Amino acid sequence: MALIVQKFGGTSVATIERIKAVADIVIAARKQGHQVVVVLSAMAGETDRLIGLAGQVAKHPDSRELDVLLSTGEQVTIALLSMVLRDRQYPAVSYTGGQVHILTDNVHNKARIVDIEAVRVKKDLSERKIVVIAGFQGIDENGNITTLGRGGTDTTAVAMAVALNADECRIYTDVDGVYTADPRLVPEARRMDRIAYEEMLELASLGAKVLQIRSVEFANKYKVPLRVLSSFEEGPGTLITDEDEEMERALIAGIAHNRDEAKLTLLGVPDEPGIAGAILSPIAEAGIEVDMIVQNMGVDNTTDFTFTVHRNDYGKALTLLEKTARGLGAKKVLGDNRIVKISVVGVGMRSHAGIASRMFAALAGEGINIQMISTSEIKISVVVDEKYLELGIRTLHSAFGLEGDGDVTGNAAG
Ligand code: ASP
Ligand code: MG
Numbered sequence: 001m002a003l004i005v006q007k008f009g010g011t012s013v014a015t016i017e018r019i020k021a022v023a024d025i026v027i028a029a030r031k032q033g034h035q036v037v038v039v040l041s042a043m044a045g046e047t048d049r050l051i052g053l054a055g056q057v058a059k060h061p062d063s064r065e066l067d068v069l070l071s072t073g074e075q076v077t078i079a080l081l082s083m084v085l086r087d088r089q090y091p092a093v094s095y096t097g098g099q100v101h102i103l104t105d106n107v108h109n110k111a112r113i114v115d116i117e118a119v120r121v122k123k124d125l126s127e128r129k130i131v132v133i134a135g136f137q138g139i140d141e142n143g144n145i146t147t148l149g150r151g152g153t154d155t156t157a158v159a160m161a162v163a164l165n166a167d168e169c170r171i172y173t174d175v176d177g178v179y180t181a182d183p184r185l186v187p188e189a190r191r192m193d194r195i196a197y198e199e200m201l202e203l204a205s206l207g208a209k210v211l212q213i214r215s216v217e218f219a220n221k222y223k224v225p226l227r228v229l230s231s232f233e234e235g236p237g238t239l240i241t242d243e244d245e246e247m248e249r250a251l252i253a254g255i256a257h258n259r260d261e262a263k264l265t266l267l268g269v270p271d272e273p274g275i276a277g278a279i280l281s282p283i284a285e286a287g288i289e290v291d292m293i294v295q296n297m298g299v300d301n302t303t304d305f306t307f308t309v310h311r312n313d314y315g316k317a318l319t320l321l322e323k324t325a326r327g328l329g330a331k332k333v334l335g336d337n338r339i340v341k342i343s344v345v346g347v348g349m350r351s352h353a354g355i356a357s358r359m360f361a362a363l364a365g366e367g368i369n370i371q372m373i374s375t376s377e378i379k380i381s382v383v384v385d386e387k388y389l390e391l392g393i394r395t396l397h398s399a400f401g402l403e404g405d406g407d408v409t410g411n412a413a414g
Pocket of ligand 2: 009010041151153
């Protein structure tokens with residue numbers, strides 16, 4: 001017997017039919033002898049609908065009241081699922097976040113969980129009840145309802161798993177696991193059986209939108225095994241867990257991409273202290289997030305400075321940069337919002353040399369020009385023209401043998 005937390009997202013509870021299908025999954029786990037805690041999202045589209053309603057009554061809806069409103073979405077699904085389960089003679093009980101003391105800070109609309117008092121849930125479980133909890137919401141120390149930010153139900157589920165010391169936290173969604181690349185772009189992409197927390201964090205922050213990043217950080221910190229799997233079809237999904245030997249042996253776990261990038265370059269700025277700060281301060285003050293930064297080596301006391309921002313911020317950043325350029329006496333400002341970032345990710349990089357050269361050679365083989373490069377311990381990212389997005393990912397996918405069982409040290413070429 002294990003204690004399992006099962007989380008179902010909005011598409012998994014989008015209709016009454018889907019809620020009944022969720023009940024089947026819950027009952028199946030129960031029949032295997034497990035203790036089951038279920039954490040639910042609102043029906044797909046419901047949170048957006050509620051935000052839309054708020055927007056119709058106020059230009060800037062009060063954040064506390066918005067949380068009172070948004071938390072209702074999840075209250076609907078937990079009640080409905082519990083009714084279905086009870087109708088099938090399973091003793092289910094639903095709770096809002098506040099009822100099970102999911103204590104958060106008081107930052108409305110993006111609160112953080114600070115504590116969960118699991119006593120009530122544990123008692124229910126010991127009485128063989130199925131506990132159904134509303135995701136995405138909590139309560140602050142003054143009893144105000146809070147919400148955790150979009151996608152927050154993942155975090156509720158993981159936090160609940162931590163509080164209950166669960167054996168596994170299963171995140172049911174509309175995909176059957178985490179893939180080596182986006183299967184819509186790479187038909188050969190493969191579902192991974194296992195992936196390290198750190199790899200998942202890199203893949204998630206790079207645009208693989210399978211899980212809320214914060215939930216993975218949480219799972220990593222408390223070492224709760226997380227499993228991503230489909231509520232639409234049976235299968236083992238992908239287990240997200242601590243690094244193991246097999247993961248270290250693989251060169252690359254997967255490839256992520258991000259289409260939302262734009263790059264800006266300042267040519268011929270003085271090569272002296274304070275320049276990078278002078279360029280980026282106005283950008284930061286405007287609340288624009290900077291992703292990659294590259295500064296060239298200086299020649300003749302001047303240098304070139306390039307950085308990337310979210311595509312939505314491109315126009316604003318360009319205007320700011322042109323102003324800075326005049327102040328600094330820079331030669332020229334260049335911008336390009338038709339770029340994408342492609343990244344290879346894998347803990348295997350720590351123990352293998354030559355991954356970067358292999359990556360660059362593969363791209364060169366297809367005539368793909370690399371505009372920028374950045375690296376971290378387990379990731380190499382390149383910026384390329386957006387027209388090379390698909391070709392770039394496919395090329396790397398096959399260069400690293402990801403369509404098979406993954407390339408391992410033994411037959412690595414580079
Ligand atoms: N219902 C919330 C949202 O749509 C929370 C979640 O689904 O995780 O963001
Ligand atoms: Mg969701």
